[in-house]
Amino acid sequence: MHRTYHKKPSPIRVSVMAIPLDYQEDQPHDQHHSSNSFSFNAVLNPSNPLGFLKSAFNFVSQKSDLFKNDSAEKEIMSSVRSIKEKMKAQEADQKKRLKLAKASAKMATEKEQAQKEKEKEKKLVPNNGNGLDMENYSWGQSLQDVTINVPVAHGTKSSLVLCEIKNNSLKIGLKGQPPIIDGELYKPVKADDCFWSLEDQKSISVLMSKRDQIDWWKSLLKSGPEIDTQKVEPEPSKLSELDSESRSAIEKMMFDQRQKQMGRPSSDEIQKQELLKQFMAQNPNMNFSGTKFR
Numbered sequence: 001m002h003r004t005y006h007k008k009p010s011p012i013r014v015s016v017m018a019i020p021l022d023y024q025e026d027q028p029h030d031q032h033h034s035s036n037s038f039s040f041n042a043v044l045n046p047s048n049p050l051g052f053l054k055s056a057f058n059f060v061s062q063k064s065d066l067f068k069n070d071s072a073e074k075e076i077m078s079s080v081r082s083i084k085e086k087m088k089a090q091e092a093d094q095k096k097r098l099k100l101a102k103a104s105a106k107m108a109t110e111k112e113q114a115q116k117e118k119e120k121e122k123k124l125v126p127n128n129g130n131g132l133d134m135e136n137y138s139w140g141q142s143l144q145d146v147t148i149n150v151p152v153a154h155g156t157k158s159s160l161v162l163c164e165i166k167n168n169s170l171k172i173g174l175k176g177q178p179p180i181i182d183g184e185l186y187k188p189v190k191a192d193d194c195f196w197s198l199e200d201q202k203s204i205s206v207l208m209s210k211r212d213q214i215d216w217w218k219s220l221l222k223s224g225p226e227i228d229t230q231k232v233e234p235e236p237s238k239l240s241e242l243d244s245e246s247r248s249a250i251e252k253m254m255f256d257q258r259q260k261q262m263g264r265p266s267s268d269e270i271q272k273q274e275l276l277k278q279f280m281a282q283n284p285n286m287n288f289s290g291t292k293f294r
Contacts, residue, residue, distance in 0.1 A: 038063045123218075123228040130216065130232045132225065136180050137172075139220045144213045146189070146220070147250070148172070148206040150180055158198045165194040165208060170221070172196075172204060183221040187212060195256060199249050207253040 040059045044052040061067045069075075127133050129140020129147065137150040150172055152161075162179070164171040167188050173179035193209035210217075218226040256266040265273065280286070 123226050126227040126229075126232050130227075131220070132227055134224075141210075141217055143216070144210060146206075146208045146210060146217065148181070148204075148208070148220070150204040150206070152198075152202060152204060154202045156198065156201050161196070161198055161204055163196040163204065163206065165189070165191055165196070165206070167191045167211070170206075170208075172206065181221070183223055186217045186219050186222055186224075187215070193260065195253050197249065197253065199245060205249050205253065207250075 038059075040056065042052055042055045042059075057067075066072050124132060127138065127140065129138070130142070131138065131140035131146075137148060139146060139148045141147065152174065156174065160174050160176075162171065162173050162175050167190070169184050170181055171179050172181040188211040189208040190211055194207065196204060196206045199205050216229040216232050218229055252267055256268075259266050
C-alpha cells in the first residue's frame with residue numbers, strides 16, 4: 001500500500017516565564033522572579049497560532065486571576081488592537097519608504113534627462129557645409145574630408161602663409177602674426193593627404209582627409225564649439241551649387257588628392273611639365289638629357 005506523506009510546518013517551542021500581573025518594570029531586579037512565578041512550555045505551530053493562544057490562555061486562567069476580572073476581555077482586545085496598529089504602522093512606513101525611493105529614482109531620471117537636453121541645447125546647428133562658421137574662419141565636412149576657409153587680407157602672398165597640418169593638430173595663420181587656428185584636431189587626419197592653397201590672394205583653403213571616414217566631426221578642434229551631428233545633412237553639396245571660384249578650388253584640390261593617392265603628378269606639376277615640353281619643342285637643338293622635373 002502506497003502512502004503519501006506531507007511535511008508539516010516546523011513547530012516552534014516557546015518557553016514563557018509567567019509572572020504576577022501587578023509586575024512593574026521599575027521594580028528592583030531581585031523582585032523580578034517571585035516565588036509565585038510559573039514556567040509555561042508550549043509548541044507554536046505557525047499554521048495554527050490559535051491553538052498556541054488557547055493553551056496560553058488556559059495556562060494563565062489556571063495560574064492567575066486574570067479571567068476572573070471583568071475587564072480581562074477588554075484588556076486582551078486592547079493588546080490585540082495595539083499589536084495590529086503597530087503592524088499597520090510598520091506596513092505604512094514601509095510603503096512610505098518605497099514610495100519615497102520610487103520618487104527619488106524618478107527625480108534622478110528626470111534630472112538626468114534634463115541634463116541631456118541642456119547639453120543638447122548647447123550644441124550648435126551646422127552650416128550648409130556640415131561644419132561651423134567661426135569669427136575668423138569657417139569649416140565644413142563630408143564623411144571623407146574636412147574643408148577650411150580662412151579669409152586673409154587681399155594681396156596676401158603665399159610666402160606669408162603659415163600652414164602646419166599634422167595627424168592630430170593644425171596651425172594656420174600668417175608669419176609674424178598670432179595664429180588664426182591652432183590646436184588639437186577633433187579626430188586624426190592623414191597628414192600626407194592634406195593640402196592647402198591661397199585663393200586669389202584673399203583666402204586660405206585647406207582640404208584634410210579624415211583617418212576614420214565613418215563619423216561626423218562634432219568640432220574642428222577638441223577645444224572648439226560643438227555642432228549637433230544629428231542635424232548634419234548626409235548628402236554633400238553639389239559642386240554646381242557653388243560659385244566658380246570655390247568650385248575651381250575644390251575641384252583642383254580633389255584632383256590633386258586623387259593624383260597623389262595614385263602616385264601621379266599634381267595639377268601644378270602637370271602644368272609645369274606641359275610648359276617644359278613646349279620649351280623643348282621650341283628649342284630642338286638644346287640638350288635636355290638628364291633634365292628632371294621638380
